[in-house]
Amino acid sequence: MxxxxxxxxxxxxxxxxxxxxxANWITTTDHKKIGRLFVGASALWxxxxxxxxxxxxxxxxxxxxxILNANSVTQLFAMLRTGASFGVLLxxxxxxxxxxxxxxxxxxxxSFARLAMFGFYAWIIASGLVIGSFIANGGPGGGDPQxxxxxxLGIGIGVVGVIAASVSLLTTVLTSRRTGLSLLDVxxxxxSVFVGAISAVLTLPVLLxxxxxxxxxxxxxxxxxxxxxxxxxxLGWGFSQPQTFLYVIPAIGLLAELAPxxxxxxxPLRGAMLVxxxxxxxxxxxxxxxxxxxxxxxxxxxxxxxxxxxxxxxNLLPVLGVVVVTLLALLAIQKGTTRLIAPFVPTFLGxxxxxxxxxxxxxxxxxxxxxxxxxxxxxxxxxxxxxxxLCAWGAISYFGPALWGRKIxxxxxxxxxxxxxxxxxxxxxxxxxxxxxxxxxxxDFDYSGPQTVFNSIVSFxxxxxxxxxxxxxxxxxxxxxxGEVASGTVWSDQ
Amino acid sequence: MSTTTTxxxxxxxxxxxxxxxxxATSAVAAAGTMLMFGxxxxxxxxxxxxxxxxxxxxxxIHDWLPADIKIPEVATNTMAITMVIACVMAQWxxxxxxxxxxxxxxxxxxxxxxxxxxVINAQVAVYLQMExxxxxxxxxxxxxxxxxxxxxxxxxxxxxxxxxMFRAVAGRLGDSSVMSSHALYWYFLTAVFxxxxxxxxxxx
Numbered sequence: 001m002x003x004x005x006x007x008x009x010x011x012x013x014x015x016x017x018x019x020x021x022x023a024n025w026i027t028t029t030d031h032k033k034i035g036r037l038f039v040g041a042s043a044l045w046x047x048x049x050x051x052x053x054x055x056x057x058x059x060x061x062x063x064x065x066x067i068l069n070a071n072s073v074t075q076l077f078a079m080l081r082t083g084a085s086f087g088v089l090l091x092x093x094x095x096x097x098x099x100x101x102x103x104x105x106x107x108x109x110x111s112f113a114r115l116a117m118f119g120f121y122a123w124i125i126a127s128g129l130v131i132g133s134f135i136a137n138g139g140p141g142g143g144d145p146q147x148x149x150x151x152x153l154g155i156g157i158g159v160v161g162v163i164a165a166s167v168s169l170l171t172t173v174l175t176s177r178r179t180g181l182s183l184l185d186v187x188x189x190x191x192s193v194f195v196g197a198i199s200a201v202l203t204l205p206v207l208l209x210x211x212x213x214x215x216x217x218x219x220x221x222x223x224x225x226x227x228x229x230x231x232x233x234x235l236g237w238g239f240s241q242p243q244t245f246l247y248v249i250p251a252i253g254l255l256a257e258l259a260p261x262x263x264x265x266x267x268p269l270r271g272a273m274l275v276x277x278x279x280x281x282x283x284x285x286x287x288x289x290x291x292x293x294x295x296x297x298x299x300x301x302x303x304x305x306x307x308x309x310x311x312x313x314x315n316l317l318p319v320l321g322v323v324v325v326t327l328l329a330l331l332a333i334q335k336g337t338t339r340l341i342a343p344f345v346p347t348f349l350g351x352x353x354x355x356x357x358x359x360x361x362x363x364x365x366x367x368x369x370x371x372x373x374x375x376x377x378x379x380x381x382x383x384x385x386x387x388x389x390l391c392a393w394g395a396i397s398y399f400g401p402a403l404w405g406r407k408i409x410x411x412x413x414x415x416x417x418x419x420x421x422x423x424x425x426x427x428x429x430x431x432x433x434x435x436x437x438x439x440x441x442x443x444d445f446d447y448s449g450p451q452t453v454f455n456s457i458v459s460f461x462x463x464x465x466x467x468x469x470x471x472x473x474x475x476x477x478x479x480x481x482x483g484e485v486a487s488g489t490v491w492s493d494q
Numbered sequence: 495m496s497t498t499t500t501x502x503x504x505x506x507x508x509x510x511x512x513x514x515x516x517x518a519t520s521a522v523a524a525a526g527t528m529l530m531f532g533x534x535x536x537x538x539x540x541x542x543x544x545x546x547x548x549x550x551x552x553x554x555i556h557d558w559l560p561a562d563i564k565i566p567e568v569a570t571n572t573m574a575i576t577m578v579i580a581c582v583m584a585q586w587x588x589x590x591x592x593x594x595x596x597x598x599x600x601x602x603x604x605x606x607x608x609x610x611x612x613v614i615n616a617q618v619a620v621y622l623q624m625e626x627x628x629x630x631x632x633x634x635x636x637x638x639x640x641x642x643x644x645x646x647x648x649x650x651x652x653x654x655x656x657x658x659m660f661r662a663v664a665g666r667l668g669d670s671s672v673m674s675s676h677a678l679y680w681y682f683l684t685a686v687f688x689x690x691x692x693x694x695x696x697x698x
Contacts, residue, residue, distance in 0.1 A: 111514045111517075111518065112514070112518055115518075163525055166521075167518055167521045167522060167525070168518075170517075170521055171514050171517045171518040171521065174517050175513070175514040175517050176514070201521050201524060201525045201528075202524060202525070202528050203528070204525075205525045205526070205528040205529035205532060206528050206529070206532035208529055208532075209528075209529050209530070209531075209532030209533040209535075209536065209643075210532065210536065212533065212639055212643055213533065213536060213635075213636060213639050213640075216628075216635060216638065216639040216642075217635050217639075220628050220629050220635065221628065221629040221635045223629070223631065223632055223635055224540070224632045224635055224636065288528070288532070
């Protein structure tokens, strides 16, 4: 399948002066450019998240002393939580989907490309508002009411933007496939983007509904939803598990796409693979109820069943979906004549990290584990976010030749993937064991265990991820400017 | 000189039209439904969590709607009926478009727009008649939030009607999926409004 060169199609030469280039980009309806805008802007959020992770990690090394004031700590924790979902996972999924899906399904363009561009503008403006509100002590739990209003406004605008872009994406998959390509035959990545877009369209409006109530109440009355302290209570589910599972569905789809290419065979049990990706989206049933579904082992058999069924339905089923995809990917590798393709490495490792994060969430929801309120949840978020970033690196290296016609060196892809895995484990794993360390605080915790070592390792993990991220950005820019020209297309391997 | 004629293969069948705008409108309608049902779910949650009190008829009821607030039922019932009529008008526009009848399509869309404006006007009248402040209590805050959101959706419906009407005035009736999408959007608005009307204005 050939990719579309819009310049060749229109016969219009791209502008050469700076103003023209900028105008070209900000008014573009080219899906590749819109997608790259999303991914590029999310890289800034990634840097912020990594920086916040470093700051909080360093602050927690010595719990008896503190560098940051209490307000800053509250805002940094809120920023970590909001930014991971809103700033990194969502735009990454959308960006790669918008850039790649039309070319995969044989469409010349995105359906309602301006709607997708509106989505980007709404999200980037919202990002500015949200970051500004955090800086001015206005995030969840913030002390400046006007800035808290700004935060709520920003999240609202951003959610509307993400919904708009998701509508554009799912319409593209449903209506713009080339003739003869049925929905069940679309490439796995496009299928996963489609499933992710539907999940976003169905769950994010529920977040918006809570947000409207909270925003109206916070701005005018502060009678109902607990003011600034109540924001996390009512909106926190949108930035936590299992909602984050929906944001990483395209990462799982990327693994499903790459496995048979690495194995050089058609995907065995492709139908089951489609179902596996779809199963992850069952997380949406858990999120729209806006309630954590804990498993409590107590009472009569009926009580146990009443607790176990929703727990399994809402927390385990999405994990089962990822496990199905991973096992089928491994089955393809085992059955085929496998060769190493570089993008497969960070993608496989990234999905592995996502699985660890999902499994952690499932354990956290067991009441008797007593993990609620500890740093355990932060570790799960880190596994999922950094795992998705690893998958994004795999996606950039795999789709890069189709997006900008140049390759990223295989050695760089594999090395950064391995280093990213190491960084993720360091940044997250200690908090799976430091279950006695309370979440959301940087001082005044004391428990038996190597708490200084745990927090030092976490800080080092974030620093290492920062190095990986900067390296990935540098390598991508170098590839974009002067990388080896790609021959053929990535689709020729399929 | 002899000429040879190459028999070209006949073209394949035209692919079935895929109405992008209809699919996108369906997605927006699904999102809007989740939005409003999410708000209604929270409304019901708070209503059920309110304390019980004895009503004027001696029944135990939730102390949700403050006793001194009266809902203007004539206006709210009229709004619900009017919304149903808007669907009929929107469907009339689809029917006229399929018959390539620009004037009737325009008329139907104009009436749909006016109906939308009338419902918004009625909602404002309901606000004025209820005479309650947004900060007066839990009920008041949530009432203004949920009905205000419904008003925003109605404004988008009116805008959709006006834009579609201009297309009809200009004679752009070739793509009937735009008209079908417009009708679908009004079906969605009406369905959501009727549920809201029942929960907020009838069940109170």
